[in-house]
Amino acid sequence: MTKTALVTGASRGIGRAVAQRLARDGALVAVHYATEADAADEVVKGIEADGGQAFALRSQFGAPGYVDDLFDALESGLKARTGTAELHILVNNAGIKSVQEPEDVTAEQLDELFEVNSKAPFLIIQRALGLLPDGARIINISSGITRFGNPQEIGYAMSKGAVEQLSLHFAKHLGPRGITINSVVPGVTDNGTEPVFRNPEIRAHLSEMAALKRVGETTDIADIVGFLAGADARWITGALINASGGALLD
Template identity: 75%
Template sequence: MGKLADRTALVTGSSRGIGRATAERLAREGALVAVHYAVNADAAEEVVRGIEAEGGRAFAVRSMFGEPGDVDRLFDGLERGLKERTGSAELNILVNNAGIKSVQAPEEVTPEVFDEVIAVNAKAQFFVLQRALGLLPDGGRVINISSGITRFGNPQEVVYGMSKGAVEQLTFHFARHLGPRGITINSVVPGVTDNGTTPIFADPDIVAHIANMSALKRVGQPADVADVVAFLATDDARWITGAVLDASGGSLLG
């Protein structure tokens, strides 16, 4: 029996990368995991099948953040899936991971790009959490995935950085709000992580440069971050809330 046996979890954006590794890690600890995806149903089902092959429990839910009705669509699928498998819609763990990037010069950012990034990375995180409040029991867990871009300046990622800064503010303020219910909420800050889909990691020179940024002299892997998230989801982390945990391998030490 794992540390999360008989608990339920929603991991947004979990068809690939850090989200996928997190869904798999929580399932190995015994949680029933809702694997959220936006467009790639095949990838999400692959995650579910992999979890089930290892004896875990999972199901996929779809919602495209930034579209009208996105949160309603997500929770319709989530609650239906939970009730079918447990008889209840109770959600013990929420991992707000879904996000998109914007990499372009500040002068080239359009209102449309700005609105999309903020809608997916900040607005959706807030309203997913707001909707989850009615399903989270006392003692529940919320983990928000931020980014190392909140710790250093890169003009080409200004909008992305703004959106992730908002995620950390969500953590700070909700820690006070949820504390009386024993619900903890924390942010995890990854550094550059090889999510298996970014072409830059095929270039040995770039990989060497990124590895050199880390105090541990290697490139971060999704499992490195997922293990931190899993810790925060367990009772072992019961006395941590409102925190921002650096899971960058020392890439943000300056």
């Protein structure tokens, strides 16, 4: 039986690497995107070129009816390819970031951060419960910003802290069904889109923050997600997995 997976925010960065990893592991992957259709199509074509299975679907988180849009496309895509809408792996990766002084954060900006980063994952899990079979896997992508103080990212950190609570409380709720749910907490990770990582001096400085003395790559995170999505992680749930290379250890 082919396993199925939904990865949100999979057109680039960590989500892209996760989609590619799950496809290599044999899953049919739904590659979600918000605005970058060409990038999502590129991910799908790359997966197919490697012998995997994938399809793209669009939903703009925060827009009216975005959860319905996501699941209408997901269920129709899965049924067309497998005959059923059963979903075995859900990866909540999509998110937005905000960097500014705390005094400048507006209520509207906080609403957007929590809508996309916190509320959407909750609603997606809630809606997916009817599609997830016993023994399914849910992985939420948090952020290392929840582990140290950076005032300029306070809103982002608050929204990611809420994501971690999803894993804790849903783990107890879904445990009787054998469904595991965990949070992966990346540290400084080169997602391929931020120019700062192309600066050798800055990259060297960021590398010194980690015990393993390098900047994280998207595949580092994807491999951890792949493990959590597999059978070997059956006894891990409600956990926070530090995926920072040992950053900022005391």
